[in-house]
Amino acid sequence: MAAPLNWGRRYVMVRPDHFRVDYRINPFMDLDQQPDPALSRAQWDALVSAIELAGGAVEVVEQRSDAPDMVYAMNLGFVVERPEGPLVSSSAGHVVMSHMRYAERRMETSSAATWFAGRGFTTSHVGRAGVGAHLEAGDAFAWGDGLVVGYGPRTDELGLKALAAELGVRVRGLRITHPGMYHLDLAFCPLDDRRAIVCPAAFDEESAAALLALVPEPLVITEEEALTTFAANSIVVGRTVLMPGAPDRIRDQLEAWGFTVQLVDVSQFHLGGGSIRCLTNPIDVRLGRDVPMRPGGEVVLP
Numbered sequence: 001m002a003a004p005l006n007w008g009r010r011y012v013m014v015r016p017d018h019f020r021v022d023y024r025i026n027p028f029m030d031l032d033q034q035p036d037p038a039l040s041r042a043q044w045d046a047l048v049s050a051i052e053l054a055g056g057a058v059e060v061v062e063q064r065s066d067a068p069d070m071v072y073a074m075n076l077g078f079v080v081e082r083p084e085g086p087l088v089s090s091s092a093g094h095v096v097m098s099h100m101r102y103a104e105r106r107m108e109t110s111s112a113a114t115w116f117a118g119r120g121f122t123t124s125h126v127g128r129a130g131v132g133a134h135l136e137a138g139d140a141f142a143w144g145d146g147l148v149v150g151y152g153p154r155t156d157e158l159g160l161k162a163l164a165a166e167l168g169v170r171v172r173g174l175r176i177t178h179p180g181m182y183h184l185d186l187a188f189c190p191l192d193d194r195r196a197i198v199c200p201a202a203f204d205e206e207s208a209a210a211l212l213a214l215v216p217e218p219l220v221i222t223e224e225e226a227l228t229t230f231a232a233n234s235i236v237v238g239r240t241v242l243m244p245g246a247p248d249r250i251r252d253q254l255e256a257w258g259f260t261v262q263l264v265d266v267s268q269f270h271l272g273g274g275s276i277r278c279l280t281n282p283i284d285v286r287l288g289r290d291v292p293m294r295p296g297g298e299v300v301l302p
């Protein structure tokens, strides 16, 4: 029997007050295709409502005017609630702040760190003052006996080690090779403790096989499904899967597993190369119950 995920009800999101496409750091971004501010805001509001309707809650962070990609809140940092590892524990939890690959996004994390600290989270940084390993939280998920973390386009292999050490957990690294699926959350979406959406085309052969071996019942999607519908960039709130798009085949499988599929149009945000998961950062991820914690952690590569 599959058990529901023990996280995914509380999210941080960044209201799109300054959402633009100012530069091109992924294949979706095109400076000639600018989002419409009113429509972006309406789609974002509808996503917040859909999360709340499904039983979730959203906390809102202000967007910096100089950080047009800050709306993709998933990348601000990897948040764990009540860590029990080598970290100083705090009531709210701990955030390993991202160290973004591209300078265009690096200012986002300092504002986000201030916000998290103000809410009672402890924060730490992988890499120091603009040097050191890159880590982007859109590459990291709690899964199984630790984390699965994509590396390659954004997160460095060295970043896996830093994250494992910060949290004292096992990190299973997956090498992403597809330029269009530059974060793990574009190719992988945990649904419950046995099932996940997986797009093997994002990875090299060993990593694709390793990920499929970690998921007892994968919902395998094609490269085309991942890139055109952003189907893997979905979130699960209770038994509701909030999806930007769902080909019939994917919807049928999710419904057969007992999920309710709720489509939410966030197409304005596809112009920046992100969708529902990218816009939402779960702050209720719990490690330490089923996950063995150890000082220094451990990295496992395929």
Ligand SMILES: NC(=[NH2+])NCCC[C@H](N)C(=O)O
Pocket: 025, 026, 029, 069, 072, 074, 075, 105, 138, 183, 185, 186, 272, 273, 274, 275, 277, 278, 279
């Ligand atoms: N979690 C995600 N996949 N976020 C998408 C981020 C999009 C953003 N324009 C970037 O390239 O960084």
